Amino acid sequence: xxxxxxxxxxxxxxxxxxxxxxxxxxxxxxxxxxxxxxxxxxxxxxxxxxxxxxxxxxxxxxxxxxxxxxxxxxxxxxxxxxxxxxxxxxxxxxxxxxxxxxxxxxxxxxxxxxxxxxxxxxxxxxxxxxxxxxxxxxxxxxxxxxxxxxxxxxxxxxxxxxxxxxxxxxxxxxxxxxxxxxxxxxxxxxxxxxxxxxxxxxxxxxxxxxxxxxxxxxxxxxxxxxxxxxxxxxxxxxxxxxxxxxxxxxxxxxxxxxxxxxxxxxxxxxxxxxxxxxxxxxxxxxxxxxxxxxxxxxxxxxxxxxxxxxxxxxxxxxxxxxxxxxxxxxxxxxxxxxxxxxxxxxxxxxxxxxxxxxxxxxxxxxxxxxxxxxxxxxxxxxxxxxxxxxxxxxxxxxxxxxxxxxxxxxxxxxxxxxxxxxxxxxxxxxxxxxxxxxxxxxxxxxxxxxxxxxxxxxxxxxxxxxxxxxxxxxxxxxxxxxxxxx
Numbered sequence: 161x162x163x164x165x166x167x168x169x170x171x172x173x174x175x176x177x178x179x180x181x182x183x184x185x186x187x188x189x190x191x192x193x194x195x196x197x198x199x200x201x202x203x204x205x206x207x208x209x210x211x212x213x214x215x216x217x218x219x220x221x222x223x224x225x226x227x228x229x230x231x232x233x234x235x236x237x238x239x240x241x242x243x244x245x246x247x248x249x250x251x252x253x254x255x256x257x258x259x260x261x262x263x264x265x266x267x268x269x270x271x272x273x274x275x276x277x278x279x280x281x282x283x284x285x286x287x288x289x290x291x292x293x294x295x296x297x298x299x300x301x302x303x304x305x306x307x308x309x310x311x312x313x314x315x316x317x318x319x320x321x322x323x324x325x326x327x328x329x330x331x332x333x334x335x336x337x338x339x340x341x342x343x344x345x346x347x348x349x350x351x352x353x354x355x356x357x358x359x360x361x362x363x364x365x366x367x368x369x370x371x372x373x374x375x376x377x378x379x380x381x382x383x384x385x386x387x388x389x390x391x392x393x394x395x396x397x398x399x400x401x402x403x404x405x406x407x408x409x410x411x412x413x414x415x416x417x418x419x420x421x422x423x424x425x426x427x428x429x430x431x432x433x434x435x436x437x438x439x440x441x442x443x444x445x446x447x448x449x450x451x452x453x454x455x456x457x458x459x460x461x462x463x464x465x466x467x468x469x470x471x472x473x474x475x476x477x478x479x480x481x482x483x484x485x486x487x488x489x490x491x492x493x494x495x496x497x498x499x500x501x502x503x504x505x506x507x508x509x510x511x512x513x514x515x516x517x518x519x520x521x522x523x524x525x526x527x528x529x530x531x532x533x534x535x536x537x538x539x540x541x542x543x544x545x546x547x548x549x550x551x552x553x554x555x556x557x558x559x560x561x562x563x564x565x566x567x568x569x570x571x572x573x574x575x576x577x578x579x580x581x582x583x584x585x586x587x588x589x590x591x592x593x594x595x596x597x598x599x600x601x602x603x604x605x606x607x608x609x610x611x612x613x614x615x616x617x618x619x620x621x622x623x624x625x626x627x628x629x630x631x632x633x634x635x636x637x638x639x640x641x642x643x644x645x646x
Contacts, residue, residue, distance in 0.1 A: 211619065215611045223604045227597065234593045241586040243478045243490035244579050247497065250471040251573040257467035258566040260460045267552045271453040272436050276446035280427075281439045284450065288435030293448040297415040297440055301377035301427045304410035306385070306402045310367035311341055317398055320391025324348065326374065326383045329355035335395055341370045344398075348372070357383050372402055374410060378425025382410035413440055417448075454544040457551060458537075464562070465525060465535045472531040475501065496582060500572055507564050516550045517543055520561060523554060 260266060268286035279297055311317065319337035322344075323330055331354055333347050345359035356375045361368050374381045387399035413424040422432045430437040436450055478491040479501075491497045508527065511518045520526075524539025543551050555562035572578045 211615045215608060215615065218611055219604055219608050222607055223600065226600050230593050230596050230600070234590055237586045237589045237593070239490040240494070241583050241590070243494075244496070244583050244586070246474055247478060247491070248573055248579045248583070250474045251569050251579070254464075254467045254471045255566060255569050255573065257460070257464040258562045258569070261464050261562045262556045262560065262566065263460075264556075266456045266460050267452075267548070267556075269453040269456050270435065270450055272438075272448060272450045274438075274446040274448055276444055278442050279444045279446040280441040282448060283437045283439070285435040285437075288433075288450050290451050292450075293417050293433065294419070295415060295417055295438070295446045295448050297413070297443045297445070299411060299414045299443060300440055301413040301425060302408070302411045303374040303377045304382045305371065305373045305408035306383075306404070306406060307362075307372075308341070308370040308398050308401045310364070310369050313342075313363065313368045314340055316340060316394075317344065318392030318394025320395040321388035322391075322395065322399055323386045323388065324355065324357055324372075324383055325386075326355035326357065326381055329353070331355055332388075335391070337392070341368050345370060355383070356381055370398070370402070376425070377410070377427065378412050379410050380425050415440070452548050454541075454548055457544060457548065458540065461523075461525070461540060462535065465533045469532045472533070476531055496572075496578055500568070500578075503568055504565065507561060507568060510561060510564070512554055512559055512561060515554050516547060517554050520554075523551065 265286065270284040270286070270288040270290065272282035272284045272288065274280060274282055274295070279295065316338045317335065317340065319339070320335055322333045322335060324333065325331075331351050333344070333351060335344055335347070339347075341361050345361050348354070348357065348359040358373050358375055360371050360373075362371055363369075372383065372385070374383055385399050385402040387396045391399070413427050413429060415422050415424075415429070417432055422429065424430075424432070427440040428437055429440060432438075433448075433450070436448075438448065475497065478489045479494075479497060480489040481487075481492055508520060517523050523543055524536030526534050526536070528534055540551075554560060557563060570577065574580070
């Protein structure tokens with residue numbers, strides 16, 4: 161917790177003012193200007209006293225007590241603010257885990273499996289319902305495909321127009337007298353408003369053939385081809401071939417679910433079972449099982465335990481006391497922390513009325529002597545297998561443990577909560593203490609100036625007395641010499 165307790169202290173600038181040394185972070189006052197005038201360095205020449213040291217000692221003595229009190233209070237406020245900030249950070253992490261634990265999406269995840277994977281795969285949505293169903297797939301959905309007669313690669317088909325329709329949508333393709341199968345295929349694929357048909361040219365031993373394919377499976381997506389009244393015989397022949405049923409006609413998927421007949425234009429069968437899509441790949445029978453996926457719940461519970469342990473570790477440091485060194489945590493005995501811990505402990509041990517699991521301990525979450533939590537993975541797994549709904553209600557809802565803990569954490573950790581209010585107040589105190597240091601420095605600067613003035617006058621007086629003494633001494637010596645010579 162060095163980041164919590166390692167705060168600095170505010171120091172006075174007067175030692176540096178008088179001695180000429182530099183103190184980083186000290187406030188500059190009028191006293192600093194005095195040391196640059198040479199007054200202090202010249203003081204004492206007349207009296208012979210070390211006036212600079214005397215003034216330094218007097219100013220420091222006057223400054224030391226108030227400045228020490230300010231420094232002590234500043235350090236205490238900064239340490240408490242740092243401790244409360246660390247506590248707030250850990251509470252935010254705990255709230256994130258609680259949000260995951262109370263989210264409906266955590267419990268609305270289902271998995272669907274097919275016993276015969278050759279038949280296909282399945283996916284689910286949050287509104288799926290657990291259950292087991294018998295599937296019998298008799299046919300798959302197919303896209304319509306038609307093929308023209310064979311043409312020499314560069315042989316023109318003949319001019320006119322083609323109308324290709326899928327359901328109520330259609331497009332018209334203009335065919336020039338020199339157009340080949342390749343150019344017709346390009347026109348179809350590039351046409352604006354294509355209703356759902358793709359064209360390609362396959363060249364085999366008999367020549368080139370135009371192949372039209374529906375871009376979607378199912379009977380509803382079958383296409384028709386007709387030639388316009390102004391079309392040539394060659395283009396009419398092409399249209400007739402492409403409009404004649406063959407072996408690759410459009411069909412819907414056909415299956416039964418628990419004996420109930422179901423058809424689908426797509427092999428991705430959705431809507432037959434709420435929240436479940438079956439992706440068919442082959443005919444056959446299979447059992448479809450829809451069950452709740454408990455992996456997100458397990459992850460959320462583990463995340464909650466981890467987040468709480470991180471929080472508990474920080475609290476242990478903040479509220480600690482080392483009997484050997486006598487060092488105390490920055491929030492030891494703090495009433496806010498004590499109140500929050502008392503309420504949190506009560507919620508962790510509470511029992512949810514009407515819930516078959518009842519408590520966190522019943523789910524495999526127990527508290528240790530050091531305040532941390534331990535999760536029994538097997539107990540949790542058993543509870544999820546037997547009654548996942550009970551696990552959900554234990555945490556969520558109005559009386560859910562996670563819901564209540566989150567409400568408590570929000571009361572303390574919101575932008576206008578108890579923690580932030582105290583942090584703001586402490587930071588304000590630190591600002592006020594800094595202003596007190598500035599004011600103290602200003603007073604000490606005035607005091608220093610007063611001392612300089614006093615000692616300047618003293619020095620002048622002492623110089624004058626010394627001059628008078630020297631004059632009298634010289635005069636007496638002169639008189640004595642004169643008397644001796646007579």
